[in-house]
Amino acid sequence: MMTKARTLPSILTVSLHGKQIGTLTHLGDDRILFAFDEAYIEDAERATLSLGFKDEYGALATEFPVTQTRALPFFSNLLPEGHLRTYLAERANVNPVREFALLEALGADLPGAISIALAGGDPVRVEDQPADVTADIAEQPFGFSLAGVQLKFSALLEARGGLTIPARGLGGDWIVKLPSREFEGVPENEFSMMTLAGLVGIDVPPIELVNLADIGNLPDGIGLGDGRLKGKAFAIARFDRGADGARVHIEDFAQIFGVYPEEKYKRASIRQIARVIGIEAGNADVAEFIRRLTFNVLIGNADMHIKNWSLIYPDQKRAALAPAYDFVSTIPYIRDESFALKFSRTKRFDEFGMDELAHLAAKAELPEKLILDTATETAARFHEVWAQEKAHLPMSAQVRTAIEAHLQSLRGF
Incomplete structure (x- = not known):
């Protein structure tokens, strides 16, 4: 049973790469306000916290609404969901729906290079809590996860x-x-x-x-x-931790698009993600994105929602596509004819093809030849590797059979 929640501090400091950049203030009645420090705002060489904090002109946004119970989506997406959230909240003696309290309790080891601490003190370290809070333990409100x-x-x-x-x-x-x-x-x-x-x-x-x-x-x-x-x-x-323990900043596309975790299946499309990658990272990362997209269509991964795509900031400022993660063939467990997100016009696996990719390229203002050539080359390489390796990998016969049947249903891939 949950014990009585402790009294919350009024201010938490937000640090990036070990340097304070802002504060989260508890205003009472579970209202939360985030604000950047003036020094961060005025720093022309500042490290990037999130693309989601850019305004319509590409400058740093500095005015944010007061939120109730939950923090802004950027911070909310740093926290675990579901059973793991409940478990950690119990260990920290806080209510799992009160995100200010959770950020206080778990702020010492958040994903990326961000940390959150009591103003004037060190982050709270909950005794015996599991380390990682990047866990995506979904409530499955909009699809299989x-x-x-x-x-x-x-x-x-x-x-x-x-x-x-x-x-x-x-x-x-x-x-x-x-x-x-x-x-x-x-x-x-x-x-x-x-x-x-x-x-x-x-x-x-x-x-x-x-x-x-x-x-x-x-x-x-x-x-x-x-x-x-x-x-x-x-x-x-973990690709957000260097060999020497240094923190490397990352963010997922739920943070970039300002989407709360429970909306990760319906508030963005593959085309929108590709557009951001094209603008912020460039054509090499666009090709890598299409390579991963094509691969996950081929294996029947119906769970590539927006939290399963991330950017990384190796130099602290410029974005690049983060390494791959969460590639699982979901169709052996629950049959699904559709991808988690709309490609450009459709979600259906069997409608993923050159025409759909050309539409994606046009709407995202990306080089059509790059996208079509990458998808074609990836599919060819996949079939070659699949034929060579499928009997030697530790997947079950159920998984192997489901992928084989799925591949037969795809047009041109």
Whole structure:
């Protein structure tokens, strides 16, 4: 049972790359106001916090509405959802719907290079909380989400090769995704799809398939440490943490578009994402985006919502497409004829083709030849790699069979 919530501080500082850039103020009655510091506003060399904070002229927006209970979407998307949110809120002794309190409690290890702390003090560190708060544990309001049946934590790679979840949630450089109780072989599925993606030429972080027995310190209280989960877990290196532990800033497209997590399936399209990448990152990243899009159509991933696409800021200012993540063939578990987001005019897998891609290119004002050539080359490479590797990867026969049938339904791919 939730104990009585503690009294909230009135001001939290927001830092980027270790430098304060703004504040979140609790105004009472669960009202929250975000404001940039004047020094950040006036800094011509300032690091980028989010493309979502650009105004219509491309300048830094500086006026924000007061929000109720929830923070602005940028900050709301830093927090976990669903069961993991409930668990962490209980550990922190806060109400899970009160995002100011959650940001206070979890601010020491947020995704990217952002941190949130009590004004005049250090971030609160909740005892024994799992490290990672990038977990996308969805409530599935608008479609099937494999994120809703897996829990993700940040983990340290130990010298012996096992993975241990840090007790206090700091310093983790891997994300560990435990198996689903409902769907069999999801970690093996994701490992196989991400391996195939790397072979196709997609930018994939280091990945591992690890035994659950090699993961230490699974937290109590969320049904994971009771021995009932068996088999393998999927681990992927965090690309928002450098080799020396330095933080690299990232943001997902829900943050960029100012969309709350529960709207991640319906408030943007692939065409809109491509347009932003073309403007902010350039043609090489547009090609990589189309490569990933084509690949996920081919494997039947119906869960590529806007939180599964992210930008990264290697030099702290300019955006690039972040490495790939969350590539899973969803169709073996729940049959779906449609992609999570509309491509340009349609969501249907069997309507993804040259005509739809040409329409996307025109509307997004991107080079048509680049997009069509990339999709064609990716499809050809995929079929080559699929034929060579499908029998050797650890995916189940169910997954292999579902993808084979799906490929037969696609036109021209």
